[in-house]
Amino acid sequence: MDDHRFPCDRCGSDMRFDPAGGKLLCDYCGNETLLENAVAPPLAEMDYETALRAALPSSQIEEIGVSPCPNCGALIEFAADSHATTCPFCATPVVAGTGAHRQIKPRGVLPFALSEREAHGAMTDWLGSLWFAPNGLSRYARKGRRLSGVYVPFWTFDAQTRSSYEGERGTVHVEHRTVMRDGRPERVPVQKVRWRRVRGRVARAFDDVLVLASRSIPRAHADALAPWDLTQLVPYTPGYLAGFDAEGYQVDLEEGFAAAREVMDRAIARDVRFDIGGDRQRVHAIRTEVSAVTFKHVLLPVWMAAYRYRGASYRFVVNAQTGRVQGERPYSAIKIALAVLLALVLAGGAAYVYQMQ
Template sequence: MTRTPPPPPVETHRFACAQCGADYRFDPVAGLLRCDHCGHTRAMPRDDAAALPAIREMDFRAALDARLPEQEIEETRVATCPNCGGQVELGADTHAAECPFCATPVVTDTGLHRHIKPRGLVPFALDERAARQAMTDWLGRLWFAPNGLRDYARKGRKMNGIYVPYWTFDADTASRYTGQRGVAYYETRTVMRDGKQVTQQVRKVRWSPASGRVARFFDDVLVLASRALPKRFTDGLEPWDLSALTPYRPDFLAGFRAEGYTVPLEDGYAEATDKMNRVIRRDVRFDIGGDEQRIHSIDTTVRDVTFKHILLPVWTAAYKYRGASYRFVINGQTGRVQGERPWSVWKLALAALAAALLAGAVGYIIAQNQ
């Protein structure tokens, strides 16, 4: 009888200050571990390539068939938000928290989350002060935002630094297509206009059959593996500089949170396929050439699909202002901001009144001139 190997142990990491025993946190500006209690610092371990696991691709088919090695799997304790569905990793001694995405109170699940380990991450480059300044500047450019919200956000509650899960996919593709190439030409025609003969140029297109092949290797097609935030927010945080990816190391998570992925690998690949197909169609149009193109069919063969689970840095803030909730996200690498746009009723009313007065003044001037 074959014995099932025991599940891997739940991974926990604590970075205790060597001087006072409190917790270190990763300081993005200084690039080291810092104790907020006593100020003691500790250098990050050297990036010794021999000591760190490489950021290597994993076989997509093996993952779907549950044939990944056990060392690629881990179990963590997570809290699932009942409001937005986000899954946030918690420490062994944490039983209740607040969702960093929508500020809803959450309680630790009784079970464990078994998932594929992250292979790499982009470390935070902005600290909380810089992220708050980026959000304040963004709000300041929204003229119709309530002034009170900007003041509240500037000196408001603590922001959350969280590593958000993503999938990346590599694939080698070869596509055969059929279609038509359109070449524009012009004919001169004489028409009657206001009782006079007028010549004009009429554009026409001459179509001819087209077929051929295109090939492209896709590297690191990025797909969000979370459903906690509206996709329009996270899409707006792009682009990410994935050349800054470093092998996964728990030190970078000190003082931050990490979200577990909620988009299954297969669903992530489906979205990556949509992205790749759009690029392939663009390649086909370019290959057809001419002034216009018609695509009748594309037959694509995909080979050697691999993937990675990575973490990208995001600062989040959720504010309640006059009974309404506002969520903001900041790219922890570039400072790009996205969020729910707040509106000031008074500013909208003043703008409408100003527009009405301006329209009335213009109408009065026109009437006087006539």
């Protein structure tokens, strides 16, 4: 990727992208510079089959300098004159190496909308809502520890699908059966399902199926940060990365599409059940034809904090567009023990009141 440093044309200091103003800002002299893509048209899609054949134009391919984090394996991008940094995903020191990563250029970027202070407030509120988190961790997080702003790589996929299916539609009806109760016959209603074989077709157009292209963030964490408003994507320009870290993708295009197919197949299965109708459905087979597959490589903004607390590492991630927080959390044995004790006391009190009555 291009160098993320942008010297101020007044004083020469490095400028940074300011989420509040949506422009480049020099903290030293206050100089501001507007970015070209403040208002931009929808992003153009790229053809999936062309990319698999490695036939994309050279203008869509780039080579970036990266070094893998020795702890979590994240591909950390380095500017040309940078020699060391701290991994934003796990707080491990990383030294620039001689490695290079050839990749498809980002098509779009979702600019940071939350400042570090706003993200820190969201994270602190989230920690405060965790009943069984140790008090020490919350106090540690509130000490103003810096967060790292990171652009995380994602793929988006569009596709047209046509699916044929075979299954059964179940209709529930009630029959009455005679059973013996207390030595006497009694008629009781019993639900039965009448099944009828069916087949049919469904079609669906998928737009911007989002797939994480990083292995540095647990997929569950990334999924929990959704939703993202991808209508706010703008054409990629290095200015949005000024002052932030960026990660090269580790999940390649073909693997990314396989993950997208899992999302599509679940949606198609829901469509099939809806099409079958009735009260119950059985799906025996679904055959799907996929066509017109296109994709984009995009960068989405995340504020990250990596803490070491009592010898263990904990990560917190904040959606830098919405403020949604997800993270790893320790549990306080003392708080859990007190909660169990309180539950036992309440249960004992309720039992005593019941016996007295």
